Amino acid sequence: MTKSTKVLNKKKISFLNKINQQIFILFGLITIVCVFSDFYFENSNLTVPFIITALISFIITFFSIPILKKIKIKQIIRKEGPKKHLLKEGTPTMGGVFFIPTGIIISNIIYINNENYKIILTLSLLIVFFMLIGLIDDLISLKKKLNTGLTSNEKLILQFFISLIFIIICAFNNFIPNNIQIGNQSINIGNLIYPLGIFVLLSESNSSNLTDGLDGLLSGCSALIFTGLAISISIENQSIGETLAPFCIVMSGCCMGFLFLNKYPAKLFMGDSGSLAIGASLGGIALISNNLWSLLIMGGILAAESISVIVQVSIFKISKRIKGKGHKLFLMTPIHHHFELQGNKESQIVGGFWFITLLLVIINLIFFIKP
Template sequence: MERSKEFLSKKLISFFNSINIQIFILFGLILSTLISFDYYYKNSNLTIPFVITTLVSSIITLLGIPKLKKIKIKQIIREEGPKNHFLKKGTPTMGGIFFVPIGVIISNLIYFNKEDYKVILTLSFVIISFLLIGFIDDFLSLKKQLNTGLKFNQKINLQTFISLIFIIICASNNLLPNSIQIANEIFYIGNIIYPLGIFVLLAESNSTNLTDGLDGLLSGCSVLIFTGLAITILIENPNNNLTLAPLCIVMAGACMGFLFLNNYPAKIFMGDSGSLAIGAALGGIALLSDNLWSLLIMGGILAAESISVIIQVSIFKISKRLKGKGHKLFLMTPLHHHFELKGNNEIVIVGSFWLVTLLLVIINLIFFINT
């Protein structure tokens, strides 16, 4: 039994070690899916924006790496993290400043001068604003030479402030739905959409921030979730050119281009500037397109990462208060660190999380089509 487990483990490590092959398989899978949908839905036109954004994002990120090295923008590793992460020390970070603006710029070019262009401008505002919050956090972290930049309450306050402005802009332009769809049921929620919208942006951006802890983990999952959102929106509005599907697929392309350089061993990290912006983009798009339920399903890995931290902190505080000694459910959180400390190979963890995300995207699409 032990030998069979060891054999299976070696096989998994061998398979996932071919991570570059996996990335090209991922790229090929998404490309073939988009070509199929473009053929079936004549008005979709998703393939070309995805390919162009992937190419531009990859090139800009590649050119940016030497610049970051020159000005010594390098990752700070937290002392309490897994010890093997100290090998990553010195890797250029803040890569979000390269690939996120690419997605925003290309999406604005696609929608420019078209009806409801204000939707894209509003989403661009929240994405870039969260990028700037992440940039400040990354900058302060480098300045202090610590893994923490902004204090927790400072970061949350800034995120809440930007989210509030976003919701006010959306409300004043009638961009927010007054109902949410869960499965095949539609629930009218009225003004509850305002606090819900703020919560979604905070929850999603912090979930993506927590998920960004292993090479290629968040960027790979984000490619799949953005693509899943694009297809979901396209199925909802097959005859409408002015959906948010192109924005989703452009963001997927931006993450895909970055992933080619962020895969293990990463040549660059996205930093908070990338992870917070990705979360804001996912949350904002899902909110305005009324696809919060789909995002919850497809972003199951993001939710699990965030929930693992909440559970760990809660159990530790409660047990310390009751028994005088804090206890932990996980070896370390977020969840990917627990699997690391269990002895799993980083590449295997990342590949497995991608696979789970792919399955969740497929489940959502099957569920969505059948309702």
């Protein structure tokens, strides 16, 4: 081994160690928040569910990797994306079918005798069906050997149908309040909450799907947002806080356990089965707990990813119609690809987006939560 090779290997090992340090810092930070919540709030129970779920999620997804490799469930990279992403071709995918059910099963086992168990069951069904939509999309993509499975319209119709059923169930059981809480202000919008609810579920699931484009990006951001929702619910809504807050932290735990294998360089991708389910769970929890505004703030990165795509497409189409040639505002969308093409390292972008999400969670808790 030459001297230059040894230097390169040392740099690589140092770089990977820094990434591992970031993961453990994130895990430690969420654990500390859970411990503080359990100490500060009466009947809070977040620490043990978070740690246990993270551990089980890690173990299950770890053993899923050789299974997925054996049956050749491997990621297909779109040719239009950044060229260096072609190196990810062949990485096992559809990890969502392993870590998402982990969170759902643990939540149902813990709270099956809880008085608010119907809420957990309803959310679980929503998440499972969105996961199945993603699974169908992933399987079709693998069969076609392309990065696209279901068409946009097909996916949207399925998402709309499941969202509609979820909203109807919630309406009959009075799970969703008719007002939107923003700090000390409560805005009553009556029955408009139901079409808004469908919009939230569609937008959150697709925003999560767009965000899942870099190693560890969505899983890390989701772990933070779920934790933020858990604390928000514990502070604001004691009536369902004992049920929904732990449900949030269990979802955070399963994302965290997956993140240990999804970090750069990813050994496993979650696929649409994971990203669509995460988005649906965030939207469903926010609707039932009346935390739509909080989700908008804490999920700023998810919103930015979607908005970047909408803006890019709109500007391109308008400029093409007016000038005959389409123009782009960003080098590539979703926006994380724009930063990649500017020369930023993937791990730096992911770490930066995590930090922004952490700041947004803190801002929401300080300025927009009414004790």
